[in-house]
Amino acid sequence: MAAIRLEALTKTYATPRGDVRAVERVSLSVGDGQICVLLGPSGCGKTTTLRMINRLVTPSSGKVFIGGHDTDAADPVELRRTIGYVIQQIGLFPNMTVAGNIGVVPRLLGWSTERTRARAEELLAMLAMEPKDFIDRYPGELSGGQAQRVGVARALAADPPVLLMDEPFGALDPVNRETIQDEFLRMQHALKKTVIFVSHDIDEAVKLADSIAIFRSGRLEQYAEPDHLLAQPANEFVASFVGSDRTLKRLRLIRAADVMARASGNLDATAPTVRASEDLRRVATLFLEHGADSLACVDERGELVGYVTRAALAERLGSARR
């Protein structure tokens, strides 16, 4: 069990101009195996909050519970060895090979050389990097995308239940970023780590998160599932942060199967069809391209399973009911 709970977490810095509240009484819970994205503009306190979880920053007050245990009680250095940590600049140590980098925490925990190397090979394979080619390379010999993957592998090396990621894909170009986000989701599906992920990109958050926490000036403005956040922003700030195209953003989160009315029988050959597993972006595109009032939904074999009507779509997008 590696659920994370933050209780009234606060960080105050004393400056010559008075106290600055970087993080103010933030409370939230992240379920085991879930991805929570901390989202907000620069300087809103999201990174500081993240760094209080692995105690790189000491909280001024408040508590952090991981798997039910108060992290206050643990030695910070020992604590960090049980938490994976990925930063934006990647931070691979240039003096060590890929194997050396991935093996840092396992070696600290006393793993044998063979076990460490095997683990490195396993992780590289999981991240679609041929182990033979990469394991003895140095970070200077890797491209940006490869380095980022090794950074993730390094964080996962000792199989920690929790992963903290601070804008980990920020340094990549948009194409690479898309690819690595998809890979990350696939990996998360298999590994089910509890992840806290800092981002300033609403699209990234919507794509990856099970829950999103929006920050402004140290305060938590709203904490909700992506669809709920987009459908019902709590205030002006959140609404403008998620963007005026928030309804469009919701399209990728909902599948055709979620809004169709079940039906079966013969398929009208001329009617536009959409697979039930596709998301509403495809549904919306078809509605825009054709004048029809409804679309037929089919399953993988092409058999009719239901109909999606414009009305049903509007009803679904006009609310946040699941």
Place this chain on the structure above:
Amino acid sequence: METLAFIVNNLPIIGERALEHLSIVGVAVGVAIITGVPTGIAISQSQRTADTVLYLGSIVMTIPSIALFGILIPILSKIGQGIGYLPAVIAAMLYAQLPIIRNTYTAIRNVDPALRSAAIGMGMSTAQRLARVELPIALPVIIAGVRVAVVINIGVTAIAAYIGAGGLGTFISRGISQTDVRQLVTGALALGLLAIAADYALLGLQRHLTPKGLRARRDA
């Protein structure tokens, strides 16, 4: 202390020797700049030449200064200039070469290639490019090289006292042969102060000549 009294009583001599010292260093560094900067610019155009020149220069630096004097004396004796001023200046000039050449070379190489392309693209000739873009940016690093050269030369000239060139080193050489602590300390202090003052003065010059836009970094 006795030394203090000694210093006070001998200020004119100290001043005279200091001037001798500075004249040797000044001439040596001056000539070294005139020969070194163009050399540095020239080798910046070819990696292979640069490697050779810099390597040979660093070998020259490993020759003990007293040995270099020793080699120059018989050669210069042939024209009756064996002892004193000339071998000291020539040796000092040789030691000043490498820091200046190397820093000029490095400074020019480190000019952002984008700037070079922009200058060429704007239609500047090589001479204009060097004069208006590359040298002004390279200047602080070149001055840093001159600084290193001056400090080295102050040390080399101190040893030149042993071949009759005068300068502040004479206090030390006499102090040793006469076991006179006062002269030893005077010489050491004078040399130290001269070197530190020169270093700081040139650091000030270096900072002053750094184009405002480049001034953010702390220099060495």
Place this chain on the structure above:
Amino acid sequence: MKGVALPRRSLMPYATLGLIALALLWALVSSGMWSDILRYKKDIVYLTRQHLVLVAVSGSLAIACGLGIGIWLSRPWMARYAQAAIQAVNMVTAIPTLGKLALMMSLLGIGPLPAIVGLWIATLLPIIRNTYEGIRAVPAHLVDAARGMGLARGQILRRVELPNALFVIFAGVRTAMAVNVGTAPIAFLIGGGGLGELIFTGIDLQETGMMLAGAIPTALLAVIVDFLFGQAQYWLVPRGVNPLRNA
């Protein structure tokens, strides 16, 4: 894609040096100077040993202390004092070695001890500076990543900061040691012995052969020491942080 292979190290510099050395050797032999020099063979051997002792003792102590002090100054809690300390180091570095030896003599008299102490100070300072600056130049986000992963302070120093600073530190040690060998002749002046005896006496007596008998071995020693430390730098610094090794 990073990781471009560097061109093979050019042999030109070494070839040119070799040619010049041969030319000089020929000049020496044909002018009869060579046989003059060889007259001092026994002295050369004896004094070289003395010279090496001076260099080895002052050098190894300088490396040990220089590294230690440099690391100490680079620690975060020393940040306030480090700037001032480095300023002081810079100032003392500027003082000519002859001056430093003179001060040593006024404090410790003549003999090997003041000579070694004086050389130790002269060699120590560049090492302190390079160690300090090399460690400070390690990117902060590497240290942050290391902390975040659960490395303790000492482990961060040993596994991240030092390896990444090693190239610069080595460069400093190499330069300092070459300078040490080259300025050790002055140690003779305050009774420290070494090849300086042949050089200074040769000048005094206007015996070029004697002077060269001291000067040539000194220069050769300096080149050898620089070469050895250069090799150490090449082989001991990990490939990932060693620009000389195609990384």
